[in-house]
Amino acid sequence: MQIERDVPVHAGNPDRYDVKAVESYWQAQWEREELAKTEVGDKPKFYCLEQFPYPSGHLHMGHVRVYTLGDVIARYRRMNGYAVLHPMGWDAFGLPAENAAIKSGIPPRVSTMNNIAYMKHQMQEMGLSLDWSREVTTSEPEYYRFTQELFLLFFERGLAYQKEGPVNWCPSCETVLANEQVVEGACWRCDSPVTKRDLRQWYFRITDYAERLLQDLEGLDWPTEIKVQQVNWIGKSVGAEVVFPIPELGEKISVFTTRPDTLYGATYVVLAPEHPLVERLIAGKPNADAVRRFVAEERVRSDIERTAETSEKRGMFTGAYAQHPLTGQAVPIWVANYVLMDYGTGAVMGVPAHDYRDWQYARKYGLPIRVVVTPKLPVPEDLVAEREYSLPGVLVDSGPFTGMGSEEAKAAIAEHLAERGLGGPRVTYRMRDWLISRQRYWGAPIPVVHCPDCGVVPVPKSQLPVLLPENATFTGRGASPLAQIAEWVNTTCPRCGGPARRETDTMDTFVDSSWYFLRYTSPGETDRPFDPQAVAFWLPVDEYVGGKEHAVLHLLYSRFFTKVLYDAGWVPVQEPFRRLLAQGMVVYRGAKMSKSKGNTLSPETILSEWGTDATRLFILFAAPPEKDFEWTEQGVEGAYRFLQRVWRLVMREEAVPSGDTAVQDDAVRRARARAVKKVTEDLGDRRAFNTAVSALMEYTNFLYQAVGSASPPVRREALETLVLLLAPMAPHLAEELWRRLGHGESVHRQSWPTYDPRWLKEEAVEIAVQINGKVRARLTVPADLGEQELVAQALADERVRAAVGQGAVTKSVVVPGRLVSLVVR
Template identity: 50%
Template sequence: MQERYDAAAIEERWQQQWDEQQSFAVTEDSARQKYYLLEMFPYPSGRIHMGHVRNYSIGDVVARFKRMQGFNVLHPMGWDAFGMPAENAAIQHGTHPAKWTYENIAHMRSQLKKMGFAYDWQREFATCDVDYYRWEQLIFLKMYEKGLTYKKSSFVNWCEPCQTVLANEQVEDGRCWRCDCEVEQKELEQWFFKITDYAQELLDETYNLSGWPDPVLTMQRNWIGRSTGCEIDFPVDGSDNAITVFTTRQDTLFGATFMSLAPEHPMALELASAEQRSVVEAFIAKVRRQDKTKRASGDYEKEGVFTGAFCINPVTLQRIPVYLANFVLMDYGTGAVMAVPTHDQRDFEFAGKYDIPLQVVIQPEGEAFDPATMTEAWTGPGVMVNSAQFDGLDNEAAKEKIADYLEQEGIGRKTVNFRLRDWGVSRQRYWGTPIPILYCDVCGAVPVPEDQLPVVLPQDVSVSGEGGSPLARHEAFLYTDCPQCGGKARRETDTFDTFVESSWYFARYACPQFSDGPIDRSAADYWLPIDQYIGGIEHAVMHLLYARFFTKVLRDLDMMTVDEPFTNLLTQGMVCMETRSCPEHGWLFPEEEVDGCCSKCGQKVILGRNEKMSKSKKNVVDPDQLINRYGADTARLFSLFAAPPEKDLEWNEQGVEGCYRFLNRVWRAVYDNFDLVSDASLQRESSDGGKALRRQTHRTIKKVTEDIDGSFHFNTAISAVMELVNAIYGFDAKEQCPGVMREALETVVLLLAPFVPHFSEELWSVLGHTGGIEQAGWPTFDPAALVEDEKTIVVQVNGKVRGKVTVPADAAEEAVQAAALAEDNVIRFIEGKTVRKVIVVPGRLVNVVVS
């Protein structure tokens, strides 16, 4: 055995062996219990960062632990490779997105292998592989057949520099999440997935996902946003048209004194009078440049414009003006809101600004509001007033009666509304999956026949980022023949939102080489659902919701049988680090600080807050440098020990050093005792020291098993192993039992195997074992070894600790009491006093009450 721990040599040797032996490749095995562990796959940016190290280390611990427990573990890896970032990077670097992407994949794959992650690399794929997205195109066609896809004109978030549509979640403070440029509203023809057809099921199933964090479930429920109420028709004055609103407050209908439309509403321009048309057009143009999220916030300035049109309140028959208002969105309800200024604060502020009349229809018992003196809207409960036959009713009771009345009169209907909107999947970019639709002047929109799939993304294009998608200028791709009439046709030039690829990749991992369809039913039935999924909470209402939707669609397409994709979900915290800045040079990398000063100009460095590691703020650590200095196992150990997985991890160089010293300490413990224990058999020892070490060994097995299995308390598990190592250093194996020492050392190595696999494999081999450490299995504790022969009991006199006694663990209460009263220091405190009572708490303490 080498005296020194050589991380680089050890890790290279074991990684090569795992790779050559394909140690982590798995197949379906009905005789073994499966365990599917998956971390959200990475975007191939070119380099892994500490967030990757932490996220994938968490998953790897669980995967290796389950393998040692005997599970058939599927732990795959692949690449979320399409999307705007690759296209932008290719433009910036003057290369092709495919070349840039696959070079990055190669580099990141080598980095992940250096970390020693137990992936089944035989299942690897990138979503930009033709063999992957061809099946995505087939899924689209099957959805098209079932009416789950459609195309319509819609206002979308449009980024002009990126020349693409953005989802609401991709707009941050009115700006593009990628290029940080201002986003505008633009009307385009878009393809949509009918996720709303599954809104109720998606909502209902959130109450069955007991293995998911409550914050994620709450976010999804709020995003789906189910509400019950009424749709009510307001006839447009002087027209056969009507404006339909959705409201949950039909009890306030008699107080509606104006109508608010979203500027994107299809009737917005239609209703504009000749006198108002120019101001209406200007207002619409202005609002299109505003952040929709801010528009809906309560503190955003309320703005609007009168269209010049009126509609009729269907219960009061009064003409009420129709306004466009910036706080009304097309994303909720019908894009039209009946405005009740006395009972909605936004409407109240808007009415005050534009001098619109108020009508009170609900007031607290015994009070009478005067609209002329109201300073804010009354939004609480109360009694109905000024509401015809509904006067005097409690407003909650009136809701149902008014809803019945609306249906009876044919002016409204009870309905359920969802905040969730259909998923717009069209993106005006090149680097994505081509949507398999053709357009024929005779036949209209025509799906590409299945036998003509895949529609391959052409590689011979020039990507400049200007003038829209290059697919629209690629004649060989664009023009084809109509499969129905044989006439000329053109292809759809939009590509899929990259979230489409990530919505079903986990199912393809079950059968990545399957060539007869997207999913092999038998493989999917064996592996799915995923037992443990790991990723960031920022994906709560995008990827995680879309993946649930796709799972239900694939089930209904008879491609698999599960209802939900992820049984358990862990949302890991971020990796944070203190920022550094120079008054002259701005943010600094850690290596740009020398003795507290900027290496460029010598000025004193300003230390900032601990923030999420980001290249923009330069508070990053290069994993390659960390591996080169300490080894991958140290990097893994620190990322797992420094904080619980669900909490943010604050980077600490001293903590990394500490983890490295610990591994060296374990190595030294094996080295120092190697000659003594190499031939020792595992046996129990009757000496006091031997029994104590064996007891702690088995306590540690129990503790670490419980901390890993399901609870993911890796930090406390590692801490328990550290305590066992301390006990090993305090044990003299020469004077006592080498067999107990060997058991303790082997236990440390086994328990560390999921955390530091190269290190553990090496020591397991050094200790004379053939085959990999996983073949040894996860250790089990001996309950008998946990039983203590003796217990130390605290002795109090009148509630104050005055001594301790050691008694047999099974000592009777009378014996414990006698030992306590015979303790020298206790005798000193009770001498000359009367013992009134002796209270014995079994196994813990004795309290002597004296006076």
């Protein structure tokens, strides 16, 4: 067979190819041929997406890993006959650019655009098959005008609102944070301890969607790990609301409980320090001032302080009493730090016998403990002497409910309360509404105007975008930069035409990224965020690749957005990402890379030293995608050696004597069929890239031994198959070899290889013979040998006979092609 040695231009010899020359040549060529351009037609669609990066200035190894994984999937799907959408863009709003402006004076937009240009260049050097004609940048007016338009949609639908209340404040970022962005009491981005402030802020009503966000997880092909995190975050609790009247005020306190069956054991009621009724309850009471001091103390404590001393429950008696809704007894009302204002109703009933916190609290303050649920009858003397009894059981001392089981009683008591207007069945969620306003410049301005006469007025769609002013100054001190630009803030009311002030807060950048995957389907739209038909065609994303750190941030927000847009009739899907590949971290020298540990690796150095293909191959081979991946020099060198080995295998072909051929034809065909089957399965549904690479290595090793003894057509088919199977993972080398094998069209436009299943059948197989569970012999037999024949042959074997000895075979199990198991007694 013919190998063309001097196509097309570059250096390299049969022993070693010139990585740089080959890679840069084909990158330029592919761009010219628009290889990654999104095709439309009658092919089935495949939307392959990786989380777009924040343009920090440089790619890091985590990016290299995500984009490699996505690119392999995209290339594989193209060769399998799909119209693939594989776009890229920039999550370009955000604090770092603004902080850089404070430090260096470079305007955020300038530094952002520079960073984008450099990172785009890096991605191009990685040879990623991205359709750059669909690039989106969230910080450009062409994009954020639609982020604003979507805000207006939320506003119209009652899903965007302002609320005054305690919020998470990051003193270092000088802005508020959503609950999801507070990680263990600290800011998710800068790690500073988060404090509380009372502010009027904008929220998205994500809690309206809690139940759907929970229910629809079920149908998603996502890792359990991520789904579980979302389930926990949403935090659904089923229970009852119980109303405790306060006769002296003519008011009532609502509490939420998951254990209505323990209601008769409630001996007191506790309010959160922030609870609105506190002041009215204590007014005129002897210890009113002491309670006020206590409340004030607790309110200034940050979350971390409050949770740091989890065991120390502090509280005070208000001096007021409520009425038990079922017994009518007076129960004291307390205020305590262990009750949280943001969960449930901000008040709880204290059931010391059956709740561990209430037990501790009652012990500390000498409150009565009353047993109403017991594991057995009679009630053990010491049931709650040492600790609470919180398991289900049988009700005692519970009026008409005495004798019921806990589960039955939960429903019965809730029902009873509902009938009497004292509460009833109720479901609560842990998730809070999404706080989306930020007191910063570099984000999409919230498109509303505050008018002294009309109140909050949305900016009409026709007046979008509300552009960011370019003359902002960045001092890092004081209020948002936008608030300081009088000519920008002062405007006219769209409704009455009178003087009004613009909203000076911008939107959380997670709003920008909650819909970018829709924009990619039709990035050129100028009068709407996206073309509904394009969205209908491409959505949902078939494979979404990204990091686990977004389990309850981006991934939850995007699901919420999609559901809102579905309800508005803008998109036909309720879930944006059908399948999720959550890849692990990149580790170097035993730890996650960080500047402080001094174990960083720059993609620039690595790619120029080893080339894109070797880097990609190593990333794919060293670990399954969802696990952490440790970078090692020896590892990437191994991948590099393998690629050079493939090069030599193909390039040496001309030198192979054409004499004694065809003897290995069938063996080569079988090896080829096995390789195609394995790589196809692994790159497809299994996403087991590591074993796909190992299958190619085995195939290559085999061909080294055998391909020289195959006839020319078989040999060619075997080698071309190797190149095709390698194409998604090592695209540059595969392209070079494909052309050298005499093809005029790109390997990446070829169809994925297939195989005839008959070649999967071996002529002879090795069968293990087990006697009483231990392998005693291995036989090589024809693959199609019948079960009885197989047992007969096994019994005829000398080693088997020796092992059986005088015993009798009482049972035999045959697994075709694998083993014979004999039970001997």
